[in-house]
Amino acid sequence: MAQKAMPGTSLEGIRPTYTYKVVLLGSMSVGKSSLAYRYVKNDFKELLPTVGCSFFTQTLNLEVATVKFEIWDTAGQEKYHSVCHLYYRGAHAALLIYDITNKETLNKAKLWLRDLEKEFLPNEIVIALVGNKMDLAAEREVATEEGEEFARTKGLLFMETSAKSSHQVNDIFMAIAQDLLQREQEKASTPSLHRRSTVDLGESGARTGCCQL
Template identity: 60%
Template sequence: MAQVEGNAQAENASLQPHVFKVVLLGSSSVGKSSLALRFIKNEFKEILPTLGCAFFTQIMEMDGSALKLEIWDTAGQEKYHSVCHLYFRGANAALLVYDIADKNSFQRAQIWWKELENEFQPEEIVVILVGNKTDLEDTREVTLEEGKEFAESNKLLFIETSAKLNHQVTEAFSAIARELLKREEQNGGPTQQKNPTLDLKNTGRARKGKCCLD
């Protein structure tokens, strides 16, 4: 299992960090590892498919609180599908990633969502649908409206990103972190809140600002 550690703007956070488990789910080659690497180290490179699972940690500061995100990057190949269930158990948040230029990956993301629904109660996990590879706009197969409609109908956060162009990658993870903190604050303990209502339009407007949650 590969492991990478990072630290983002946590120098001023004096309290013990809140620790959250975050899983990346989606088909092979949708860019899950690239998103994690861009967020952790602000780097992009072509990455071979993940075998089993890769593990990353990132410490960051959000609204005066320190957070430690334990990021589990799961393999997208079908042969690892059953193993991935072992990794997302106990998760506080999940990124459902698809490639906007690959319709099948969008359909696979919907299957992953159904499996999360079977594993978690709505208040137990924060889920964001991520349409990655906006740099492939010319070959897009999944419209912004399709992604937004699925997210809204299932009360998920939603954002489009490009790990290659560093487009809204930090915003995606920050949205997750902010929602996790909000749930913890509202409940005075473990993250619990139904139907996330975070408006990603206020988290940043890089390039075309293709993100939303109403």
């Protein structure tokens, strides 16, 4: 189950601050660590395989709110798969990353999605399907349309990226931030509707115990 986002007050005292846990899931060598490193450090490194989990943080100062991402980069090796659910518990968003030059990594991303569907309720977290290594597009095994279509049928965000060239790396995290903030706005508007309904119930003499809270 996703944890409740941690709202706070930014230094300006005007915009709210939200802290979100984001997990990166996918097979080994799809570029999860390089993608996180590019986003946080704006640099590219051919990183060694992650053992267990690595942790990054990044802050976005947006017009409507400050967003703090806690990015969990999970190991892609098969031997760690059974324990990775411990890392994505309480997540607010997940990136399912595959390598566009390796069709099998898309199949593995689909398996990760199944795991998330068991752990979370529908629409409980924001999920993005990410085709990485766009710098190797000449070697691609997965057509853009195939990734787009799968993401569309499952209601996922979709983008193709390159950690090496920085192509759309910031864009996918921005899309996640915007989706999360939109959900915050929707949640904020729900209590006001609930309050109106309880007032109506009270005035009609149908007030119940739950409505008196």
